[in-house]
Amino acid sequence: MEVVLLERVEKLGQMGDVVKVKNGYARNYLLPQKKALRASKENLSIFETQRAQLEAENLKRREEAEKVGEKLDGEAVVIIRAASDSQQLYGSVSTQDIAKAITAAGFTVNRKQIVLDKVLKTLGLHDIKVRLHPEVTVGVVVNIARSNEEADIQARGESVEEVAEAKLDARDEAVINVFESTAEVDVEELKEVVEGETEDEK
Structure with missing residues (x-):
């Protein structure tokens, strides 16, 4: 099916481009989302009469998106999830989860604006993209952890495992120090007791 694009669509074209796409893609995505019109003579003439208005509206939306993008770009959000010792999540983090975390941080986005290259199923820092406008995409860091x-x-930028091991080492060292200091006191007391008994025997 041939369609005329009403806005820029990634990997497809710019506003005003007439492109050929699969029927299902047009019927299920482009047409219902009002991203395109069927490329009939009537629709092409309608588009041409409204082109200036569409371009002005698109420019306004893009400028607004750029302003938000300046603040959002590089933002980090935290998502707390249960995970195994091998850092695998029990489940995954969805676009809906990320959109909620970004919204909680003070930015209004929906799950359709979140661009995920792969499913997030492990703890750690994940770089993801947020498409604020067809021409404005920014990066956000999603920090998935078991606790704050x-x-x-x-x-x-530290390893959770290394920090945990360092804490265990420090705790073990403290226990050893307490044991040694207690042992020293006990030895001294034992000496006094033994020496006292020896003097009594004399």
Whole structure:
């Protein structure tokens, strides 16, 4: 099916381009989302009469998106999830989850604006894209962790496992120090007791 694009569509064309697409893609996505019209003579003439208005509206939306994009670009959001020791999530993080986290951070986006190259199924920092407008895409970091403490560790660029091991080592060292200091006291007390008993025997 041939359609005329009413806005820029990635990997397809710019506003005003007449392109040939699969019927299902046109019927299920482009036409219902008002991203295109069937490329009939009547629709092409309608488009040409409305082109200036459509371009002006598109420019206004793009400028608004660019303003939001300046603030949103590079933003980091935290999503807390349960995961195994191998850092695999019990489930996955969806576009809906990411959109909610970004909205909670003060930006209004919906799940359709989140661009995921792959399903997020592991803990860690994930770079994702948010399409604010067909011509404006920004990057956001999604920090998936088991707790806010782990999220802070990941945000600093440290390994959660290494920090946990360091804490265990420090705890073990403290236990050993306490044991040694207790053992020293016990040895001294034992010496005093033994020496006292020896003197009594004399």
